[in-house]
Amino acid sequence: MNTQPRNAPRRLNLLLLGGTGFVGSRLVARLAAQGHGVRVLSRNREKHRELGILPGVSVYSANIYDRATLVRYLRGSDAVINLVGILNETGSAKFRKAHVDLTATLVAACRESGARRIHQMSSLRAGEGQSMYLVTRGEAERVVRASGLQWTIYRPSVIFGVGDGLVTRFARLLGMLPVLPLARPHAHLAPVAVEDVVEAMMRAIMAGPSSVGQVYELFGPETLELVRIVRMVAAAAGLRRWVLPLPDALGAVQARIGELLPGKPISLDNFRSLALDSVGQKNGLSMLGIVPRAFSSELPCLLHGRHGRTALLDAARKLGGLAAEDRARLS
Numbered sequence: 106m107n108t109q110p111r112n113a114p115r116r117l118n119l120l121l122l123g124g125t126g127f128v129g130s131r132l133v134a135r136l137a138a139q140g141h142g143v144r145v146l147s148r149n150r151e152k153h154r155e156l157g158i159l160p161g162v163s164v165y166s167a168n169i170y171d172r173a174t175l176v177r178y179l180r181g182s183d184a185v186i187n188l189v190g191i192l193n194e195t196g197s198a199k200f201r202k203a204h205v206d207l208t209a210t211l212v213a214a215c216r217e218s219g220a221r222r223i224h225q226m227s228s229l230r231a232g233e234g235q236s237m238y239l240v241t242r243g244e245a246e247r248v249v250r251a252s253g254l255q256w257t258i259y260r261p262s263v264i265f266g267v268g269d270g271l272v273t274r275f276a277r278l279l280g281m282l283p284v285l286p287l288a289r290p291h292a293h294l295a296p297v298a299v300e301d302v303v304e305a306m307m308r309a310i311m312a313g314p315s316s317v318g319q320v321y322e323l324f325g326p327e328t329l330e331l332v333r334i335v336r337m338v339a340a341a342a343g344l345r346r347w348v349l350p351l352p353d354a355l356g357a358v359q360a361r362i363g364e365l366l367p368g369k370p371i372s373l374d375n376f377r378s379l380a381l382d383s384v385g386q387k388n389g390l391s392m393l394g395i396v397p398r399a400f401s402s403e404l405p406c407l408l409h410g411r412h413g414r415t416a417l418l419d420a421a422r423k424l425g426g427l428a429a430e431d432r433a434r435l436s
């Protein structure tokens with residue numbers, strides 16, 4: 106007997122790939138809070154035990170590149186959400202493998218298992234330019250569009266939030282360096298809040314047929330040059346730093362060196378992707394009825410909120426520490 110109240114949203118069984126990351130962990134928490142059944146496949150579930158304690162959420166260690174494994178986990182799923190993505194190639198993690206091959210295997214596994222619905226994370230400017238990140242994102246989108254499945258594609262600009270790769274990363278670097286030489290300083294970005302990205306996905310997942318075949322470009326209300334963003338981060342963190350815009354010839358040299366450093370603060374592929382402005386045209390957030398948060402108004406609480414401050418101090422500690430005066434200001 107169906108015990109759900111008549112108007113309650115349907116409880117979905119969802120499979121997530123990449124559900125342990127910056128975006129995914131927040132999406133999993135939202136889905137769990139709404140009572141959906143969530144299975145998350147990870148390369149190592151032991152690192153993500155905290156997700157597994159959420160009601161209705163199970164995290165499994167699995168080889169997501171293996172079709173038979175995917176078929177097994179897809180059985181009984183109403184939809185699959187693919188959030189896997191890499192910004193840099195390291196070891197066995199390659200752009201084509203993580204973006205295109207994985208998506209093709211997932212599509213084949215969906216067909217074999219009978220799963221019909223796929224939500225695919227991509228990126229603004231996917232398929233354009235010289236960066237292999239963007240090129241392979243575009244190839245993966247084509248695989249999804251040609252799949253015959255009911256698909257939805259999400260294309261965010263750079264995403265900000267506690268623990269992100271933008272504010273947190275630049276706050277770390279600014280904490281370490283008195284002068285920050287910056288490649289591609291005039292690249293335009295339209296930072297979008299992670300909460301808005303997750304809200305967009307929640308609405309599209311629950312929307313039923315109206316979100317099928319849609320490409321949602323997800324970008325914030327402010328378009329800012331990278332150099333402006335970095336200076337805003339420095340100012341918000343109370344760090345007096347000199348941000349030095351590099352011409353492209355020097356930026357390319359910096360990117361080549363950055364590739365060799367631990368953690369790859371910048372790579373040649375990042376440098377290539379920044380040749381294209383990460384700005385959208387068709388506003389996916391407003392299509393979904395979401396009023397986006399502005400980067401400039403969220404930034405102070407991102408850095409000075411409890412989590413932001415802790416994240417910044419932890420990061421700085423790991424990377425060799427802040428100058429004494431900065432430490433005093435932040436603690």
Ligand SMILES: NC(=O)c1ccc[n+]([C@@H]2O[C@H](COP(=O)([O-])OP(=O)(O)OC[C@H]3O[C@@H](n4cnc5c(N)ncnc54)[C@H](OP(=O)(O)O)[C@@H]3O)[C@@H](O)[C@H]2O)c1
Binds near residue numbers: 129153188229
């Ligand atoms: N953050 C942004 O600013 C931004 C902007 C545009 C688009 N996106 C896209 O949005 C998605 C989510 O971003 P995010 O910031 O949440 O990323 P993230 O924190 O790096 O998480 C990505 C997840 O993918 C899995 N993963 C990473 N490398 C993998 C590999 N080589 N093979 C298989 N799985 C791998 C990881 O799960 P396990 O370790 O558990 O296996 C990880 O939790 C990505 O596709 C990203 O490219 C992000």
